[in-house]
Amino acid sequence: MLKRCLCLSLLFLVVFPAGAWAHFGMVIPSQSMVDQNHRQLTVDFSFSHPFEGVGMVLERPERVTIVKQGQVTDVTSELVSTTIMDKKGWQLEYAVRRPGVYTIGMEPKPYWEPAEDCFIIHYTKTLVAAYGAESGWDAPAGYPMEIVPLTRPFGLYAGNVFQGQVLYKGEPLAHAEVEVEYYNREGDATAPTPYMVTQVVKADANGVFSYAAPKAGWWGFAALHTADYTMEHEGEAKDVELGGVLWTRFSKWQNH
Template identity: 50%
Template sequence: MRKQIVPVMTILLILAFSSSAFAHFGMLIPEDSIIKPEKKKTELLLSFSHPFELAGMNLVKPKKFSVFYDGKETDLLPALKKTKVMDHDSFKTEYKFKRPGMYTFFMEPVPYPEPAEDNYIIHYTKTVVSAFNEGEDWNKSLGVKTEIVPLTRPWGNYAGNVFQGIVLLDGKPAPFTRVEVELYNKDGKFEAPYECMVTQEVLCDENGVFTFACPKAGWWGFAALNDADYKIKGKDVELGAVLWIEMLPYKKK
């Protein structure tokens, strides 16, 4: 009997660690990526999860949450309210748009300790919303620690479109950065044929540019990962530049 217990325990441990090894994503998801004039507002959900598998993790109140508009940054941290996303601690807020244009929402979380990888994770997360179908300068950097700067307009895209971005680390292109990609499987209606297909992966080229075609409508997350040049409590730190974009289906007449 004792010889049988060891393999069973080994399998359970492997399963436990493999389930926690799916890609992490900071999530910053509005109701819509394009705001119609008659609506003028959206709710935003801030969370931390494995978005395709719908496995949530607790998010403590972020270190920073703001919106960039017309070259100015506005602090939105006081407006956050506690909520649950995927049954885990998360935050939400409602934002009202007063003027047309492009609004970039940004979250810097408190470093997340990940026992399975024996490190800390910091995902600098952003999403771009077009108010009243307007917006320019969508390829401008925010100047944060690490980010994905779009080379494709980050809203108003059809499912199946190619998306390109450039990964910046400390304001400079980060060549050959690994970018993890996942669909927010919000309704849980999709299943990956193989475990390796839960998270897609692409590499940046020598100029820090990556390319990915999104095959389904919905919200897609891109997480460009690099190691920090510092440690927290003696442990390595994973820096993630995360960008969320919405791909839309064609409308039938």
């Protein structure tokens, strides 16, 4: 039996090497809905494999912003270095003082991934609703690559169908591939097969995709596209993978 398990483990590593795991930019606030009892947000910024709980180094982002009703606040200077999944990440403390929908977004520095022979730039965001306000959740953030929610991205139950639209340079990206992954923060979820670590859905001709989250918690949606430019690495031009990443929290159904 032990020999069989070792063989299966080796097969797992050969067929699904660690370098092939999906990368996700991560912006995870302490809550997705703010009320009078929870006014302070702690926001974690990382670059990781969320299901496996394996982190990568995230250098200080190029820019972190909070957008409310079109007003952009740059909070990059307020980031504090921290450790997330045993790797360098960043943290922000932010007091939510007024009602509104807050889009917290990160533009990271390009990340060189030797396993994929390309640079990775994941424009990552999440939305937080405060004090009963909910207008503006479907407004684009203006990133070169992003997912605009078509389902209100807060106040969701596990099992709800979530829809989003993939935009590239502000226009719908037809048939975009979207990777979906659960943030296995407690490490209590297991995948019966490696194929089920990262779910994959494809957008339609209008860039619209749908997904029903089977478990409560934070779920990341990453739309991927190769940029129309290259970046130099050791004297060679390399492709750039652009990601538009959206993190959304689904909650358990509450009974009396």
